[in-house]
Amino acid sequence: MAIDPGKALGAQLPPAEASWTQDQIILYALGAGIGYDQDPTSKEVLQYTYENGLKALPTYGVIPVFGTLMSLMTVPGIQINPMMILHGEQYLEILKAPMPVNATVINEAKLTGIYDKGFDEEKKRGKGATIEVEVLTKDKASGEPLFKNVFTTFIRGEGGFAPNGPKAPEAGNNPPDRAPDKVLEYKTMGHQALLYRLSGDKNPLHADPMFAKMGGFEKPILHGLCTFANVGRAVIDGFAGGDPTRFRSIKVRFSSPVMPGETIVVSMWKESDTDIIVKAGVKERGIDVISNAKVTLFA
Secondary structure, three states: OEEOHHHHOOOEEEEEEEEEOHHHHHHHHHHHOOOOOOOOOOHHHHHHHOOOOOOOOHHHHHHHHHHHHHHHHHOOOEEOOHHHEEEEEEEEEEOOOOOOOOEEEEEEEEEEEEEEOOEEOOOOEEOOEEEEEEEEEEEOOOOOEEEEEEEEEEEOOOOOOOOOOOOOOOOOOOOOOOOOOEEEEEEOOOOHHHHHHHHOOOOHHHOOHHHHHHOOOOOOOOOHHHHHHHHHHHHHHHHOOOOHHHEEEEEEEEOOOOOOOOEEEEEEEEOOOOEEEEEEEEOOOOEEEEEEEEEEEOO
16 A cells, blocks of 8 residues: 555545435434433424424534545545544534535545655554545535535554655644633433434444454444534533534544443633634543544634
8 A cells, every 4th residue: 555645645536416405414413412311302402403493513514525535545646445544633614604404515625635654664664644635515506615624534554655745733722721611511322323324424333343343442433523523512502602503613633432322521611702622531431532622613
């Protein structure tokens, strides 16, 4: 397997069409855990789960681009083992709020970054590499940009192909040295990964015990982007008065997976009226699962 930045960097992926309806918006919210351990008739739940006045949980913006990302494997200069790919970081920005609950869109993607982590001479293998793909999602009818994603993937075992190349930017978004301003907890369901995968990410790592063990886990893990959804949800609940239309952007680094049934604990530090630094962990094991995170709200 190999990565050739000279061939791959800047490559445009084929544009891809995607669409969704209210049903997909509701299914995504339920898969993220909306309504679990909550009053199902409350405004906080029904705004995401009932077509009368339905609003999108804005982290849904990561979902319509999955089909586009699959074409990364066809880019010249990218020959990697899919089993060695980990989701490292994620950025999502809403360019036009609110996110529509029904839409047909075109995803335009390009490979914007390749970073070599180096080669381990002792182990005779690469220390890893990261690849960034930026996806701009536009309304098909009007051509108006709706949201933008930057997916950063970490490729285990790669490295040594560009030792003098650019280095990956620092993650930043470190919490201040004080107690968080707010902490919210969201208990996950034991079957949550089985429900969340219906929104499009059907990686068997999240359902099949055999695949989970091949990936180094005792049992199937929760999707990182499901945890991501709960980080966005926490800032909306904690600092936007429960109004998802105020959500502007989110950037996170994935540290460790959540196991279905565990409790996600989201700690938040208010830097300004619009900027919130975030860290998420799991209550049962006392470990961080999302770090170097920041959510920005519309004023």
